[in-house]
Amino acid sequence: ATILVNPQDIERIAGVEFTTPPMIEQTTNRRYNAFGGIVGGRTYTKDGIDQFTDQSNQRFAVSYVTGSHALKTGITFQQGKQATHASLNEVPGVGPVLYTVRNGNPVSLTQYASPFGAGTSRMFPVGVFIQDQWTTRRLTANLGLRYDGHRSSVDATTTPAAAFIGSASFPKVDNVPNWKDVSPRLGASYDVFGNSKTALKGSVGRYTQVETIGIADANAPARRIVNTVTRTWSDANSDRFPNCDLNNRLANGECGQISNLAFGTLAAATTYDTAFLEGFGVRPYSWQATAGLQHELRPGFALNAGYYRTWFGNFTVTDNRSVTSADFDQFCVTAPTDARLGDVSGKQLCGLYDVRPASFGRVDNFITSADPFGKRSEVYNGFDVAINARFGSGGILQGGVSSGQTVIDNCVTVDSPQASRPGYCREILPFKGQTQVKFAGVYPLPFGLQFSGTYQTIAGLPVSADLPYTNAQIAPSLGRNLAAGAAGTVTVPLLAPNAKYEERLNQLDIRFTKIVKFGGARIQGMFDIYNLFNANSVLTVNNTYGPSRLQPISIVGARMFKFSGQLDW
Numbered sequence: 087a088t089i090l091v092n093p094q095d096i097e098r099i100a101g102v103e104f105t106t107p108p109m110i111e112q113t114t115n116r117r118y119n120a121f122g123g124i125v126g127g128r129t130y131t132k133d134g135i136d137q138f139t140d141q142s143n144q145r146f147a148v149s150y151v152t153g154s155h156a157l158k159t160g161i162t163f164q165q166g167k168q169a170t171h172a173s174l175n176e177v178p179g180v181g182p183v184l185y186t187v188r189n190g191n192p193v194s195l196t197q198y199a200s201p202f203g204a205g206t207s208r209m210f211p212v213g214v215f216i217q218d219q220w221t222t223r224r225l226t227a228n229l230g231l232r233y234d235g236h237r238s239s240v241d242a243t244t245t246p247a248a249a250f251i252g253s254a255s256f257p258k259v260d261n262v263p264n265w266k267d268v269s270p271r272l273g274a275s276y277d278v279f280g281n282s283k284t285a286l287k288g289s290v291g292r293y294t295q296v297e298t299i300g301i302a303d304a305n306a307p308a309r310r311i312v313n314t315v316t317r318t319w320s321d322a323n324s325d326r327f328p329n330c331d332l333n334n335r336l337a338n339g340e341c342g343q344i345s346n347l348a349f350g351t352l353a354a355a356t357t358y359d360t361a362f363l364e365g366f367g368v369r370p371y372s373w374q375a376t377a378g379l380q381h382e383l384r385p386g387f388a389l390n391a392g393y394y395r396t397w398f399g400n401f402t403v404t405d406n407r408s409v410t411s412a413d414f415d416q417f418c419v420t421a422p423t424d425a426r427l428g429d430v431s432g433k434q435l436c437g438l439y440d441v442r443p444a445s446f447g448r449v450d451n452f453i454t455s456a457d458p459f460g461k462r463s464e465v466y467n468g469f470d471v472a473i474n475a476r477f478g479s480g481g482i483l484q485g486g487v488s489s490g491q492t493v494i495d496n497c498v499t500v501d502s503p504q505a506s507r508p509g510y511c512r513e514i515l516p517f518k519g520q521t522q523v524k525f526a527g528v529y530p531l532p533f534g535l536q537f538s539g540t541y542q543t544i545a546g547l548p549v550s551a552d553l554p555y556t557n558a559q560i561a562p563s564l565g566r567n568l569a570a571g572a573a574g575t576v577t578v579p580l581l582a583p584n585a586k587y588e589e590r591l592n593q594l595d596i597r598f599t600k601i602v603k604f605g606g607a608r609i610q611g612m613f614d615i616y617n618l619f620n621a622n623s624v625l626t627v628n629n630t631y632g633p634s635r636l637q638p639i640s641i642v643g644a645r646m647f648k649f650s651g652q653l654d655w
Contacts, residue, residue, distance in 0.1 A: 107177045112188040112554050112575065115630040141166035141298075156219040167208045168299050173201035180328060181249040185319075188554065192321040193575055195341070197332055197349070199251040199313045205243030207302040211236040217271075224280055228273040234294050236265045236369070238302035245308050250333060250350050256307035262358070263301055265369040267294050283382040287392075288375075295370035305363075310354040312449070318342035318573035335447075342571035347447040359454035362402060368455075370400040386476035394490070396466040401456040403500045408448035414439040414502050417564035419555050421580050422631070427551060430580055437507040438578060440560070446569035460498040467491055468520070478529065485525030485541075489517045513583045519545045539596040546588030546623065551580040553631035580631060591623035591642060607655040613648070620645040 102119060109118040147160030174182040182200035186193055217230035240259040247253040271291035278284040303309060319328050320340050330339030335350060337343045348355045362368055378392035416439055423432035456462045468490020475483045497511040505511060522545070528538040554577045557568045568574035598613045626639040 104175050105178055106175055107180075108175065108184045110184065110186045111190070112186055112193060112577075113630060113632045114628060114634045115552075116628075139166065139168040139299075154221050157217075159216040160214075162211075162213040164209065164211045166298060167206050168303065169206045171201070171203040174198055176200070176249065181332060183328075183332075185326075186316075188575070191324075192319045192326065192328075193573060194316050194570075195319045195328055196314060196316045197250055197344070199248040199349075201246060201248055202308075202313055203243060203245045204240070204303060204306040204308040205256065206241045207238060207299040207306060208241065209236070209238040209297075209299045209302060211297070224277040226275045228271075228289075230271040230291075232269045232271065234265070234267045234269065234369075236263060236297055238262050238264075238299060240302055240306040243306075243308060251311075251313075251352075254308070254352050259302075259305055259307065261364050262305035263297075263363040263369070265294075265297075265364075266366045267369050267371070268367075269294060269371075285380045287378045287380065290373065290375040293372050293374060295372070297369070301358075301363075304356070305358055307354070310356045311352055312346045312349040312355045315344040315346045315349040317344045318571045320573040337571060342573060343447055345447060345570070346449045348449060355449050356404075356451040356453065359452065362454060368400060370398070370402070372396055372398045388474045390470075390472045390474070390486070392470055394466070394468045394470075398464045401462040402453055403456045403459055403462075403498065405452045405454060405459075406448075406501045407450040407452050409441060409445045409501050411499055411501065411503050413442050413445040414504070415442060415564060415566070416503070417560050419559060419563070419578055422553070426636075427580055428585070435578065435580065437504060437510075438576070439502045439504040440564060440576065441502070441569050443566075443569045456498060459500050461495070462498055463493070463495045465493050481527070481529040483525065483527040485523070485527075487521065487523045489521040491515060491517050491520065509582045510579065515584050519548060519584055519587055521545055534601055536599040536601070537596070538599070539594065541594045542591070543593075544591045546590050547625070547627065548584045549581075549586050549588055549627055549636060550583070550629040551631040551635060552577050552629055553580055554578075588624045588627065591621065592619075593621050593623075593642065594618045607653065610652040610654070612650045612652070614646075614650070616646040616648065617642060617644065 106119045110116070111118065142165050144163040145160065146162075147158060149156065149158040151157070176182045182198040184196040184198070186195065212235045213232060215230065215232040217228065220227050220229070238261075240262060242256060242258040244255040245253060269292035271289070273287070273289035273291075275285050275287045278286060318341065319330075321328075322340055323329070328339075328341055330341035332341065333350065335344045335347055346355060373396070375395045376392055378390065380388065380390050382388050416436065418434050418436040419438065420434050421427055421430045421432060425431060468488065470486055470488035472486030473483070477483065492513075492515040494513040494515075495511075496513070497506045499506045522542065524540070524542045526538075526540045528536065530536050554575045557570075557572050557574045560576060561567055568576065594617070596615050596618055600611045602609045602611075621642055622644075623642045624638045625641055628634050628637045628639060
């Protein structure tokens, strides 16, 4: 049995006061000042957020082995909980808000109901499995069956009076979710020539989506009400202070209408379909199938080749029942002339939609199965080829190449027709974006030294170009102002997903080891060189179109030398 406790405190940087407003620069997507979001926590504090989760696991298994059978059965239990509370900075005379600026000038603000509490979510998953390995002549078969049950709940809670919303009490909620699944898993291995040098292998199995307390937390009544909204802000007098009544949900003063008219009320803005939350076989799942060949080319040199396929099911969608696709108007924008944008440079981009003003702010989200809206799919097909070799006087070399392609078809219109925008709703993660080559080796040297190293080349991360367009740029095509108002903006992805990638990451790490023995003790000295060739591959990048686009946010760590030792006795 194991018990995991995970307290986490998130504190402000020195100098950031409790009255400092968090800010986002729209042209670079950079955040400034204090924290600006509501997440989990343990207590209401003026330090921002305290998180607390704990989980305990138990596992019991028993095996029965005979000459040709190896039967095993067991059961696993989990219990866990997470408390969800938070408080945010409050700007004097304004409240808990986040400012969004464009080139330093305010364009919108986000209001939060803070302090915020959603109670304690609890989970109780259980799994029961039985498997049998059966051998007859050249064939070894593995037959298995697993039952998964997952039940979660949310404790009753009372939230304190928060900015823009009053105090409220919420009842306990059970069965969020209450899932039951049975998953078969089958595998087989066949010794082709009966000499244990060539084997054909295959397997197929069903696996349920990992779930802890995420869905339970989302179904907490305090979570289902609207706790955050955005509204435009035209800072006419440039005083960096929103001169409007933020408790007024409609446009007034310098502020536009809020994005969800239910903000400030206890009406649930999000509802989960009970047909998804409760039942047999309704949990999101995946099937995984493999086929492989293992062959000994010569003593000490083996080749492994495999094909892998994964496909997913039980997709969900979020349907805003307050609107239909007829409540949206199409518009186009013109992409900047920039050779880095490839084929879209200077071209008109259409298939973009804005909700009509009469429907703006009307939100009644219903999370349900995607099947009634159309076919969604996600399929991965891949392969790998690997070697395992022993050579010389104790040398070992392992490694190979792995590649694949993932196709995600999400061209399903639920509310906005933009969800089915050609070139964007069907994502293809190409082979070039998922190809990896990795090798690791060890070789003994004279004088008791040992050399080892690892080399890897991994595809660079996909990059995009997201450009915020103003109402003035959109209105001529739309034929009206944006529903958010004349100060509104819309961020448009200029590039289709996975159209461009950063350069590949190529990295070599090496180690020299010297082992000295004396008496019953053993001393091992190690000298490591990490990133020998000092590669500077990009790990994360700014994708907001503008002067800072493609500016690296983080790169691979620089070349590093390390000396270490280990004593065993």
